[in-house]
Structure formats: C-alpha cells, structure tokens
Amino acid sequence: MHLNELKALHVSQLLDMAAELEIDNANRLRKQELMFAIMKRRAKQGEQIFGDGVLEVLPDGFGFLRSPETSYLASTDDIYISPSQIRRFNLHTGDSIEGEVRELFQGTNRFKDLVERLHGIPRNLLAQRLA
Incomplete structure (x- = not known):
C-alpha cells in the first residue's frame, strides 16, 4: 500500500x-x-507501506518528506527522516525520496521512512552519491 x-x-x-x-x-x-x-x-499485520516526498532537512539534522498536496509546507502528514539516514545517503533539502514507511517515531503520530529510492534511483545504485 x-x-x-x-x-x-x-x-x-x-x-x-x-x-x-x-x-x-x-x-x-x-x-x-x-x-x-x-x-x-x-x-x-505485516503489510509494507510506502511513501514519498521531497526532503526538507532541518537545522537539527533530521528532516521530513513534504508533499505537493500541502505546497511542500509542514504538515501533520509529513514523514520523518532520521539524521542517520540523511548522513548515510548524503541527503539534502530538495531530494526526492521514496521508501518504506516504518514504525511510529518515538510515540508521535509520525512515521519514519526507510530510504529506498533517491530521485528514482534504487538505494543499491547510489554509490556515486554516497562518495
């Protein structure tokens, strides 16, 4: 889904x-x-859930995936991206990200995203971006 x-x-x-x-x-x-x-x-129940959006990295090092439905402004529907994922994949504000939406973020009503595609490129082919 x-x-x-x-x-x-x-x-x-x-x-x-x-x-x-x-x-x-x-x-x-x-x-x-x-x-x-x-x-x-x-x-x-074990079903995978996917989400996508455009990353906004905040000064604290974490980010959120924003969507065109909200004109890329902050919304309660935004998906959290951890600082470790941002560092691991060398992510920047404006990156288009797709991935599996994972567990709730620290008891809030926000889901975390596991980066699987960056600008449509699968994670396993991102070696040049990571260097």
Missing part, C-alpha cells in the same frame, strides 16, 4: 477500511488519525 492511496480516500472509505480492520472508535478519529490507525494496523 502507498500512503498516497490513503490520502486520496474519502473519510467514509477510510471508515469502511477501519471497520474491516476492526479499529475501535474509528468514527471518533479525524482523517489523519484514521489514516495512521489504518497504517499502524496494516503494518502490524
């Missing part, structure tokens, strides 16, 4: 999906909370 697929769904469709996944009190959740609950449940 891709995160963009969930973002494109109407709340009623998300509620139907939540009912299938037996998510409690889904009708009380806002759209973003509902999406996170669905992703969390699907991840727990």
